[in-house]
Amino acid sequence: MAHKILFLGYDKGRTCLIKELEKHGCTIDQTTEKLDWDKDYNNYNLIVSFGYSHIIPAEFLEKHPRKTINLHISYLPFNRGAHPNFWAFYDGTPHGVTIHEVDQGVDTGDIIYQKKVSFSDEKNFAETYARLISEIEQLFIENIPALLAGDYTPASQQGEGTYHKLSDLPDFDGGWEADIEATISALKMSKGR
Known part of the structure; x- marks a missing residue:
């Protein structure tokens, strides 16, 4: 069966997933724009947000007849919202990636697939971010047939978890190329932690 997918977010220049879905015979409409949600999008078999x-x-x-799925670079329920890679280091929470159903909350939907990720060679935020993107793309690719068919059993998120807004990110020297440990x-010393 040919699938028609609405892919929200990254384009072919930012992710390999659109090409991977096309290899499975999918037709893809991709956008970064805010959509007119009053329109009928029921002609799509699946909506993916990344x-x-x-x-x-x-x-x-x-x-919409089928749950929209989102790809998030954190080990939910930890680090919902913005800059999950930074907050996993700052808060000392698990690192990982999660594919989950979208609900009315921010990154609170039921978990479809997830994987913990540990780092050894990566020393700055940019390197760990790139690794997390690679890990979530691989998790998605490994499960494309099941995701297209809806052949998975989602599980509710367990525990309180954490959430951060864009405005929560502190200023720090070096940007994303900064050494994580330093x-x-x-940052913790400046906050007296």
């Missing part, structure tokens, strides 16, 4: 910066309204989620240590 790097999409707009909130999908609850009313849309309720009327940056986290300096």
Whole structure:
């Protein structure tokens, strides 16, 4: 069966997943734009969100026949929201990637697949971010047939977890190329932690 996919967020220049879905015979419509959610999107077999910066309204989620899925570079329920890679280091929470159903909350939907990730050679935030992107793309690719067929059993998130807004990110020297250990240590010292 040919699948028609609405891919929200990254384009072919930012992710390999669109090409991978095309290899499975899928037709892809991709956008980074905020959509008119009052339109009928029921002609899509699946909606995938990866790097999409707009909130999908609850009313849309309720009327689409199949759950929208999101790819998030954290080990949910930890580090919902913005900059999950940074907050996993700062808060000392698990690193990982999660494919989950989208619900009315921010990264609170049921988990479809997830994987813990540990780092050894990566020393800065940019390197760990690139690794997490690679890991979530691989997790998605390994499970494309099941994701297309809806052949998975989602599980609710367990525990309280954590959440961070864009505005929570502190200023720090060096940007994403900064050494992680030195940056986290300096930030915690400045906060008296």
